[in-house]
Amino acid sequence: MKHIEDIPHPEFHQPSSPELPELSDENFYFISKLVRDKFGIVLTEAKRTLVMGRLHNVLHEMNMTGFDEYRTYLQEHCDTQTLADLANHITTNHTFFFREPEHFSFLSKVVLPKIAEYHQQMKNHDIRIWCAASSSGEEPYSIMMTMMDYFGPRYNEWDAGLLATDISTKALALAEKGEYHESTLQHMNTTHLHGYFDWFEEEKFWRVKSMLRREVTFRRFNLLNNYFPFKKPFDIIFCRNVMIYFDNEMRKRLINKFAAALHPGGYLFVGHCESFGRSHPAFEYVMPAVYRRL
Ligand SMILES: C[S@@+](CC[C@H](N)C(=O)[O-])C[C@H]1O[C@@H](n2cnc3c(N)ncnc32)[C@H](O)[C@@H]1O
Missing domain, CATH: 3.40.50.150 (Vaccinia Virus protein VP39)
Incomplete structure (x- = not known):
C-alpha cells in the first residue's frame, strides 16, 4: 500500500524516463543497506518500486546506463556529496502547513x-x-x-x-x-x-x-x-x-x-x-x- 508519506513532493521528484532499467535484488540490497547505515531509513521490499522510481532520476542526471554503474559509483565515491545527493533523492519530504x-x-x-x-x-x-x-x-x-x-x-x-x-x-x-x-x-x-x-x-x-x-x-x-x-x-x-x-x-x-x-x-x-x-x-x-x- 502506498503510504501518504511516499507521495512525491511536487518540487522534488520529476517523472523518470520509461526506458530506464530494472533494479536487481543485489543492487536493491546494496542501496537499502547503505541508506539504512547512513541515514537510518529502512527500505523494505515494499519500497522497491518507489526506490527504483526515485533513483531512475539519479541515473538520468548522472548519464548512467543502469544500476550496476550507479552501485559501482557509490562503492567508489562514498563521500559527503554523494551521500547528500542520495539522501536528496531517497528521502520522502511530504509535509504541509499546520499538519496535525x-x-x-x-x-x-x-x-x-x-x-x-x-x-x-x-x-x-x-x-x-x-x-x-x-x-x-x-x-x-x-x-x-x-x-x-x-x-x-x-x-x-x-x-x-x-x-x-x-x-x-x-x-x-x-x-x-x-x-x-x-x-x-x-x-x-x-x-x-x-x-x-x-x-x-x-x-x-x-x-x-x-x-x-x-x-x-x-x-x-x-x-x-x-x-x-x-x-x-x-x-x-x-x-x-x-x-x-x-x-x-x-x-x-x-x-x-x-x-x-x-x-x-x-x-x-x-x-x-x-x-x-x-x-x-x-x-x-x-x-x-x-x-x-x-
Ligand atoms: C515526511 S517528512 C516530515 C516533515 C515534517 N516533520 C512533517 O511532519 O510534516 C520526513 C523528513 O525527514 C527527513 N529525514 C529522513 N531521514 C533523516 C535523518 N536520518 N536525519 C534527518 N532528517 C531525516 C527527510 O529528509 C524528510 O524531509
Whole structure:
C-alpha cells in the first residue's frame, strides 16, 4: 500500500524516463543497506518500486546506463556529496502547513504559556525550539507563526530561536527560500496568509515574510548522529513523521537523545503514528504524540 508519506513532493521528484532499467535484488540490497547505515531509513521490499522510481532520476542526471554503474559509483565515491545527493533523492519530504493542527493549538494554549512562565521564573528570555526533520519548511514556519501569534507585540521581548534541521539539502534549500505555490497554501486562514506571506503575482507564489524567515535557522543534521552538538537544552522539540522510517532500535536511541537534549519540563512532539506509549522513564505522556520531559 502506498503510504501518504511516499507521495512525491511536487518540487522534488520529476517523472523518470520509461526506458530506464530494472533494479536487481543485489543492487536493491546494496542501496537499502547503505541508506539504512547512513541515514537510518529502512527500505523494505515494499519500497522497491518507489526506490527504483526515485533513483531512475539519479541515473538520468548522472548519464548512467543502469544500476550496476550507479552501485559501482557509490562503492567508489562514498563521500559527503554523494551521500547528500542520495539522501536528496531517497528521502520522502511530504509535509504541509499546520499538519496535525491539534499540536499547534496545544502549543499555543498550554506549552507556550508554561515555557514562558518557566523562563520568567528563571529570569531569562531565551526560548529554544528545535524542529528536527523540517523538510521544506512548512512545519518550522507553522511553529514560528504560532509563537508570534501567541506572544504578539511581546515577541520581541523574547530571545526566541527556532533551529530547523533535515538531512536533505534540497529540502533545506526550499525551506530557506520560503516560496510556496498558491496550491500549498489554499487551506491556510487568511490572517496567517496575509500576516506572514507576500504574494508575487508574476511568479504565482507566496513568500514567507522576512520577519518570519529570519527567526528560523536551517541546518543540515543527520538524526542518526551519535553526538548531538547543542550547547544548551531545548524547551520544545518537534520530530514528526520521520521516525516511521527508522527501526525500533534507532527510534529508541533517538528518543533517549531527545530526552537528553530537552530541559526538565520541556516538550517533545512526535507524529501521530509515532507515539511511544506511556511508560518511558524520561517522559510523561501528555496527549497523543506529545510528551513532557520529567
Ligand atoms: C515526511 S517528512 C516530515 C516533515 C515534517 N516533520 C512533517 O511532519 O510534516 C520526513 C523528513 O525527514 C527527513 N529525514 C529522513 N531521514 C533523516 C535523518 N536520518 N536525519 C534527518 N532528517 C531525516 C527527510 O529528509 C524528510 O524531509
